[in-house]
Amino acid sequence: MTINILFAALEARWPQYERPLTAALNAAGVTDFNLSTDIAPQEVDYIVLAPNGPVQDFSPYTRCKAVLNLWAGVEDVVSNPTLTQPLARMVDHGLTQGMVEWVTGHVLRHHLGMDTHIHGQDGVWRKVNPPLAQDRPVTILGLGALGTACAEALVALGFDVTGWSRSAKDVPGVRCLNGESGLRQALGTAQILVLLLPKTPETENLLNAQKLALMPEGAFIVNPGRGPLIDDQALLEALDSGHIAHATLDVFRVEPLPPEHPYWAHPSVTVTPHVASETREDTASEVIAENIRRSEAGEPLLHLVDRDLGY
Structure with missing residues (x-):
């Protein structure tokens, strides 16, 4: 038939x-x-x-x-x-590999301080001396197929990786946490935070003002997951205060991101047009x-x- x-x-x-x-x-x-x-x-x-x-x-x-x-x-x-x-x-595996490449690239960008040299071509000799990857704590929220693959890639590069998920997970080389107390712990060490959670009623606005305040001063956020994971106003305020150094955002509540949205003009935001992994x-x-x-x-x-x- x-x-x-x-x-x-x-x-x-x-x-x-x-x-x-x-x-x-x-x-x-x-x-x-x-x-x-x-x-x-x-x-x-x-x-x-x-x-x-x-x-x-x-x-x-x-x-x-x-x-x-x-x-x-x-x-x-x-x-x-x-x-x-x-x-x-x-x-x-094609979608997964694309996500791994995008996440790894942007984590390395922030880890190495590449923007200092990319945007600083003005004749000033600026040295950036980042820590080794082993001394740079990275947290991934979401340990599904994509989050796990990204965590494994970052571990392979030597990063100190913490992963958080709603249910208990076990990923070799990754400090795996779950639950509310685990989330607070995961955010508390996140010098670079990668968001790879699905959008559900429980995850919407997960990264709000209170959660952002738990992160280390000068932390970086990389979001290729879902736009509604972040409270946009809270993130903008954290960026304005300098508590969050930079946010690289690939996903948004409204797509395409409207031209008048404050993310476009903010000096500490990088907008990419939902291309982390096609x-x-x-x-x-x-x-x-x-x-x-x-x-x-x-x-x-x-x-x-x-x-x-x-x-």
């Missing part, structure tokens, strides 16, 4: 995904399939979904066995009341194809979302 797979993303994405998805499905041994952007809802077996795409009401998809998200973030779909099908989020078509297609293969074989899906936790 032919497997009907609906590709439900923005129109511009279809030419990028049609060939790699077809190749990945064939490579996974899924050969009798119809992959299309136009399939009658009652005939759809799987939805390959971008949350900003055309499918917002899942109730007509009565035959659908699973919704396979193209994004790592699922906050825009997990609370949809019409979604009754299993939902899998995107975890793929989904790569080839590797993402492999993950989608493997989950369809597993489902058809009666095996459990990879990366299933826990509706109660929201990720």
Whole structure:
């Protein structure tokens, strides 16, 4: 029986995904399939979904066995009341590697004081003598697939890494903490803080004025996770006072970030346009194809979302 797979993303994405998805499905041994952007809802077996795409009401998809998200973030779909099908989020090695490279680059930038020389080309001989990585405490909030991979990369470079997560984790070489007291401890040593938590009701505004005050004077913040993790006004005030030296932000409550937003003009903020890690078509297609293969074989899906936790 032919497997009907609906590709439900923005129109511009279809030419990028049609060939790699077809190749990945064939490579996974899924050969009798119809992959299309136009399939009658009652005939759809799987939805390959971008949350900003055309499918917002899942109730007509009565035959659908699973919704396979193209994004790592699922906050825009997990609370949809019409979604009754299993939902899998995107975890793929291409996306993970991209995040590791972005986070490592910006942590090293702040650790080494690169801005002093990048922005100081005025004939003044400025020396910056950073500590060795082993003497630079870095904290990562969020030890999911992305946070763990970034923590492992920073440990490999010699950094003193603390990780915090809502549930207990064990990552070799990383001081793993959880709970409210663990969060306070993790922030208290964070000379560089990396945010890689999902957006949930519990994590929104997690980094507020009280939490920012726990961080060491002159600390740096790197946020490639979710914009709402940060109380924007509290961060701006911490930057203005100098308590936080600099914030590199890749994600925001409203995207694109409006031109009038104070982050754009603030001398201690670097804005990047949600590019920390893009989904790569080839590797993402492999993950989608493997989950369809597993489902058809009666095996459990990879990366299933826990509706109660929201990720």
